[in-house]
Amino acid sequence: xxxxPPVFRSIDALRALVGTWRAAGFTVGMxxxxxxxxxxxxxxxxxxxxxxxxxIATIFVNPTQFAPNEDFAAYPRTEDSDxxxxxxxxxxxxxxxxxxxxxxxxxxTAVSVEGGxxxxxxxxxxxxxxxxVATVVSKLLLAGMPDAAFFGEKDYxxxxxxxxxxxxxxxxxxxxxxxxxxxxxxxxxxxxxAYLSAEERAIAPKLHAALAEAAEEIEVGLEVAEVLAAxxxxxxxxxxxxxxxxxxxxxxxxxxxxxxxxxLRLLAAAWLGRTRLIDNVAVPSPGTAGAAAAAAEPEIAPAxxxxxxxxxxxxxxxxxxxxxxxxxxxxxxGELGA
Ligand SMILES: Nc1ncnc2c1ncn2[C@@H]1O[C@H](COP(=O)(O)OP(=O)(O)OP(=O)(O)O)[C@@H](O)[C@H]1O
Ligand SMILES: CC(C)(CO)[C@@H](O)C(=O)[O-]
Ligand code: BAL
Numbered sequence: 001x002x003x004x005p006p007v008f009r010s011i012d013a014l015r016a017l018v019g020t021w022r023a024a025g026f027t028v029g030m031x032x033x034x035x036x037x038x039x040x041x042x043x044x045x046x047x048x049x050x051x052x053x054x055x056i057a058t059i060f061v062n063p064t065q066f067a068p069n070e071d072f073a074a075y076p077r078t079e080d081s082d083x084x085x086x087x088x089x090x091x092x093x094x095x096x097x098x099x100x101x102x103x104x105x106x107x108x109t110a111v112s113v114e115g116g117x118x119x120x121x122x123x124x125x126x127x128x129x130x131x132x133v134a135t136v137v138s139k140l141l142l143a144g145m146p147d148a149a150f151f152g153e154k155d156y157x158x159x160x161x162x163x164x165x166x167x168x169x170x171x172x173x174x175x176x177x178x179x180x181x182x183x184x185x186x187x188x189x190x191x192x193x194a195y196l197s198a199e200e201r202a203i204a205p206k207l208h209a210a211l212a213e214a215a216e217e218i219e220v221g222l223e224v225a226e227v228l229a230a231x232x233x234x235x236x237x238x239x240x241x242x243x244x245x246x247x248x249x250x251x252x253x254x255x256x257x258x259x260x261x262x263x264l265r266l267l268a269a270a271w272l273g274r275t276r277l278i279d280n281v282a283v284p285s286p287g288t289a290g291a292a293a294a295a296a297e298p299e300i301a302p303a304x305x306x307x308x309x310x311x312x313x314x315x316x317x318x319x320x321x322x323x324x325x326x327x328x329x330x331x332x333x334g335e336l337g338a
Contacts, residue, residue, distance in 0.1 A: 002087040007094045008010075011143040014056070014095050016104070018144055025299040030146035030173075032038060035059040035083045035096075036076035039329050040181040044150040047178050054087035056144050058085050061094040064103070064110070065132030077220035078192055095144065101328055102139055110135045111169070117160035117253040121267060125243045133158055134165045141166070141173050152181075153332065154188050156267060156280045161268040162254055173281045180279075182208065188279050189329070195275040206238040207270055207279050211245075215266050215283040218247065231268075240270035250282065260287045
């Protein structure tokens with residue numbers, strides 16, 4: 001059994017530790033999480049370890065990003081297994097505060113990202129969400145003052161909101177986005193997958209499949225509104241209740257004015273029973289080389305089409321996300337740079 005990394009419950013103790021690292025000249029990375037860790041989280045820690053001398057993982061189920069009707073109480077809390085997984089990838093320290101440490105009695109301060117990437121999508125369905133995320137992430141970054149913090153593209157809008165917040169507050173931390181790690185059948189790893197029944201788990205990969213299919217259709221130039229409507233219908237037929245299926249500018253998350261001229265991201269959130277799943281994929285712009293090749297070869301046999309990979313894997317198998325995604329898991333290609 002591996003020794004667990006030291007667990008810090010107070011900001012003062014964490015700051016003292018980081019102070020000793022700074023005095024020794026080490027760079028510091030941070031991986032914020034809500035625990036219930038899986039290979040997606042572990043891929044972030046690996047990436048952080050590859051880039052920084054010392055890495056702090058944080059575990060905190062942040063009450064302010066849950067609405068009263070959401071799953072704060074039910075959210076899985078698995079600290080022992082989390083520490084095992086963090087030990088296995090050489091995490092140097094864990095910050096796992098109690099709520100009072102992050103939200104002292106009488107607290108009245110919050111960080112709110114009012115527009116830009118926070119507009120629409122998740123905000124339409126979880127209006128409280130980004131205020132809670134921005135508040136807790138700014139507190140975590142101020143507690144650890146890392147050189148870089150690592151987030152998953154699975155929560156794509158969250159990643160862009162955090163990047164905007166860090167730029168606006170001029171916090172001295174690079175925000176690094178890393179590819180989504182998926183099960184072999186395409187389902188994005190998520191702590192909330194634990195809520196799925198066996199029947200729902202069998203349906204769940206259809207969210208990614210619908211997005212991947214819609215992305216291909218947009219890439220070859222089909223009408224975007226029709227593609228999105230068809231994707232929504234496919235999801236409903238499979239048993240989902242979609243909150244949204246939307247094409248957005250991949251850098252700003254603004255509505256797309258000209259699909260051929262903008263970087264594109266396709267994002268969706270959908271309920272399966274009592275579980276809300278989110279996912280997203282990159283969409284190569286219509287008219288790119290890939291689109292032209294696909295258009296020139298319309299008669300791909302269905303079996304081949306079905307056997308196609310979910311997304312291009314990272315070219316370099318030694319890339320941390322790809323290495324972590326060994327076994328039946330795989331990571332989407334591409335890193336959203338710092
Ligand atoms: N499949 C994944 N691949 C890569 N990163 C991921 C994956 N799932 C979560 N992350 C990232 O891990 C960090 C912590 O996320 P969090 O603890 O909320 O896990 P989660 O699995 O997304 O949980 P939830 O089910 O609540 O959405 C975030 O930056 C998130 O984007
Ligand atoms: C970024 C985060 C740790 C803030 O609580 C959370 O939203 C998450 O786990 O994605
Ligand atoms: N992974 C995002 C955290 C949340 O949904 O609350």
